[in-house]
């Protein structure tokens with residue numbers, strides 16, 4: 001048997017895969033948050049960052065494929081382990097379920113499913129930019145000028161996107177579930193790698209809680225401050241005009257800029 005099939009067939013191997021893929025996805029979540037927090041700066045900041053990423057298709061596609069593989073491995077091993085756990089303990093404990101096992105793993109599965117649904121919506125919302133699901137209009141029409149180039153206006157897209165109450169609410173709810181998922185998931189990953197003793201476990205749990213709270217606050221602040229019109233409300237008017245009339249920005253910039261994307 002190859003090392004790969006040994007890992008995927010044993011339950012400890014599956015736990016390693018789930019913990020390892022979870023750790024890498026966690027790094028993505030932090031990196032993505034740092035990128036998104038630039039929305040609190042001037043519009044050019046996040047637009048320059050987004051344009052830099054979009055101008056590196058090989059890097060972006062490499063990251064997309066990598067993320068997809070990580071998500072598939074994480075979800076498959078999670079479902080397999082959850083089924084195996086249920087099969088091993090078909091009868092519930094008297095007086096309810098054991099703390100730290102059944103209810104938490106069910107919570108992980110439930111929050112994981114909502115996060116997966118959120119990611120599907122999120123990709124359709126900001127990456128594919130499907131007008132039918134954003135409650136605003138066609139985001140692909142919103143452009144700005146950056147160093148003489150006409151580029152997608154990601155700042156305006158975020159501002160217009162989160163001025164819609166149900167979109168802002170859905171993002172906040174999804175971040176709350178991500179918070180629950182990470183709070184338990186980070187600590188469990190350390191446990192899967194055998195890093196659990198009476199000295200380190202309380203520290204690991206403290207760190208896991210702190211990190212998941214910081215991530216929740218960072219992500220949730222974006223829709224909240226945009227919806228409350230603390231961020232980008234002046235800019236939104238200009239961008240909304242472009243949605244009604246996609247030609248409105250073009251004459252001012254078409255002479256100096258060349259269209260990209």
Ligand code: HEM
Pocket residue numbers: 029032036050060064067119122123126127154158171178219220222223
């Ligand atoms: C308030 C929360 C969030 C905001 C404002 C946000 C913003 C964005 C934006 C603007 C893009 C499109 C970038 C572009 O194409 O220029 C994007 C892409 C993406 N986001 Fe988020 N995001 C948030 C939360 C999350 C979370 C929690 C996850 C994962 C757990 C996530 C995963 C992704 C992925 C996988 C992409 C696709 C990257 C690509 O392939 O282009 N996002 N996000």
